[in-house]
Amino acid sequence: MKTASLRFIFSIFFALGLSACVQMPTEKSGVADLRPQISFRVAGEGLTDARISVDGLDVGNVADYPADVASLRILPGNHRIVVSTPSGILLDEKVYLGDGVNRVFLVK
Numbered sequence: 001m002k003t004a005s006l007r008f009i010f011s012i013f014f015a016l017g018l019s020a021c022v023q024m025p026t027e028k029s030g031v032a033d034l035r036p037q038i039s040f041r042v043a044g045e046g047l048t049d050a051r052i053s054v055d056g057l058d059v060g061n062v063a064d065y066p067a068d069v070a071s072l073r074i075l076p077g078n079h080r081i082v083v084s085t086p087s088g089i090l091l092d093e094k095v096y097l098g099d100g101v102n103r104v105f106l107v108k
Contacts, residue, residue, distance in 0.1 A: 036097035
């Protein structure tokens with residue numbers, strides 16, 4: 001009786017061990033983000049604190065989106081980009097940005 005129960009237990013561990021070695025097939029898929037991106041290049045000292053607004057919505061400082069380092073993703077279409085400081089507006093531009101476009105604005 002002991003050998004029969006030991007054989008049964010061994011066969012269960014063996015079956016579990018074999019099934020653990022089998023990996024189910026998986027499929028990996030990804031979606032490319034083709035939204036337009038904007039970033040900023042500063043042409044002078046002290047302009048990195050300038051505020052950016054896209055279509056009237058404040059999105060941060062110029063320092064948050066330096067060219068070739070970080071970018072702001074927006075929806076495709078027409079947009080108004082305004083960069084301002086307390087002393088005045090540095091950039092006010094209406095642009096159309098399509099899918100996959102990377103645009104760098106010069107702030108001076």
